[in-house]
Amino acid sequence: MTEVKNKKIYIKSSEFIYRVEHLTLEGTCSTDHGPKNVKIKNLYVDKYPVTNKEYLNFVKKTGYQPRDTQRFLAHKPKNNQSNYPVVCISQNDAMQYAKWVGGRLPTDEEWQYIASGPDYSDWPWGDKFDPSLCNHDHNSLKPVNSNKQGSSWCGCEDMSGNAWEWTSGVYDDGEHRFALLRGGSFYYAHDHWHVGGGARKTNFHWKLQILNEGMNRASTLGFRCVYDA
């Protein structure tokens, strides 16, 4: 891989064995969790999650306004938070941005490969959990470049903790629609009935059941883009 201009990192096409662990609390996550062989195409990936500054620039330049504005950018970023991950955006809001910058959201498989790499590391930085390398169990978001030491094999930062990240798929099992979130966040709710919080391993996804856009947005949920090479 090579870091290129505009904070994008090149990922060379590769095959890897996809095996993911999931948590849905009660209920089930009806996707194929592997193990299965998947092929990752040549692509570029954002080194960092999309920031407030970047997203607000998109809104300003395009006049983007979602049809359902509930909770859209409800975190109201302050000036000194321009380098924080943008949150309170739905999967659709994220896709619109990605399209504007010529990219897309990573698939669940791509995200895992970018985070764990060919060595299948449990955490972006290696196999051992180290809370000093990510924003975990903290009281707020941090700038996206706060944990350089916690970068993944390819140089992507902030892949575990700080803010969850959308992936691209919308799954429909006939009765429900859901998406898969990656990476975990800084936030750790106190009870075992809550969505499990904190930083998450590279091989973990959370099933988020889709509803209206207001419910699909969260103050811990952002994204990064990939670009077909």
Add this chain to the structure above:
Amino acid sequence: MHKIKNVKNKIINFSSKDLFLSIDYSKKVNLDKLIDLNSNYNFLDKKSNDLLKIKIENEIIPDRFLKIEKVSEKTHNKLKFISLAFSQSFKKDFFKGRISIIQKKENVIDVIFQLAGKWKNNVPKKTSLIFPFLRNLNNHKNFLKPGHVFNGKKTLKKSAWNFHEYPPAILTDKSKNFAIGIEFYDQFPWQANYNLSMHEAISKEGFEKYETEVQLTKNLSDVIVMRLYTSSEGKNKVFNLWKENTRSRYDLRKYFKPKNTWIKKNYITHFTFAYGKESFNYEKIKFNIKKIIKEGKEFGGYDSLIFWHQYPRLGLDNSNQWNLYKYLPEEYKSIKNIVRECHNHGVKFFIPFKPWDVRSNESLDYHAKSLENFISKTNIDGFFLDTMSSLPESFLRIQKKFPSFEFASEGTPREQRQIEQLTSSWDQIGDIRRNYKVEVEANMFRFVFPEHPLNLVSRWSVGSDKDSIIKRAAFNGTGLVIWQDVFGCWLPFSKKQKQLIKKIKNILDKFHAIIFGSNSVPLIETLSNGLICNQFCNNSNQKIFAIYNFTNKNIKGPLFAVEPKTKIKLKQIYGINTSLQIKKRKEILAVFGTVYANEVALIHVKY
């Protein structure tokens, strides 16, 4: 008649209208006789029936150390008692005790065991009590543990029991007309020296080996209080005597407030999981309540919906359970519109409360205020208490402001205050983690507090287990929760199952007064093996018998006894049709018919 005290032979007797007890204290304290005075039948068929043995560490104090200190008897107005005070010295430890029999009500007798201990060096030793007479009673062929039934010579547990009041074990004489109920009332499960786990022990296997541990004090303290209920009208009457005595401690006014009557007819409640096509239209991005209500007609119509969108979603960020309503389409208006739609169709609407989401900076008062505010904005009818079986005090004030507002909990309330305050709940069974099989058995709570509506649910059950849920609801006369979307798993009822539920709903509604009647009795005696039967009854001349064949073969023959009246009308109102007849069988009048294998039938009897 028997003399109360026979000083020469060291015997003391106690007699009620029906029962005669005789204690021989010449060499040890032995319960010689426990006699039904109507038939002169002695329940104690063995010679040695020590009332009590004290075990210090691993040694039972030998009888030779027993010294009788005083024998008393007194009758004053309605109250009478006998008592026997004794002492025992053993290895420099000293014990004193008193066994008393006291009666206030005609059919209720208390046998009280009190003990004290004075320890060498003031350091107590492990002390256990053994009751050989109880072991003998337990081994009596007509002894029934609470919630058990006879099936031939065997007894089977055919009940679910999930609250702190335990019904009595029951002994019947040869004719089964006379019955004694044996209760160990449990005021508080952790109270030292008072019926410690006796109520549970007597209902389980292995009671014959049970020893209760006590911590003796210097002064006499109650260690065991055994309450006997007697009746010459059989075990059903004993159950009702016990029920009456138990209920007399309760303040049940809340169940009878006129504005809260709707909850008693909340037979079919729908668990409205927001994240699925059953309730949400992903294209129109709105909840389709009309569709849910329409689909509910197949179940006989939903009486209420429980709207569920916070779990499994809370915790993704720091939004609390109230914040999540703001994120719905049109915020609160979305709920308000849903509630209006529901009310237009006569359907009540619940939202859930998640106690596990209460944050360190939130109080239950805060949640009560939030709920008040929410009710004002949306007109919801009830609050469903997720994971709870009690009603927080803070929520009580809501019903003062909104008198028809109701609370329902996921767990059936277990303790007195909770049963008094929380006027409806789920009867939830099943555990996904334990390969649970739904059993058709009597829910005893339902018969003690018939005014407390229950909605049966076993969320993960499918196929034959779903069939069994329906049978269990029919057998117990309870409503149901229609929960088809279990947090993203679609587990629908079949067309046939829907039809059966519709039938149950119609029966619950049509025969409400009988099915929820105060004289209903669980697990009455059946006349053929392989059957269990609940009897629903109020004070009218009508009864409904719910009978279940728990075997894999059809059972044809006598089913249950009916009162010896000249005009009796029988009608089967649920289950696979069978021809019913009334015939005399031995000394009783019995209903004959066929109950099909693993099926429930409901039979309406009008005198």
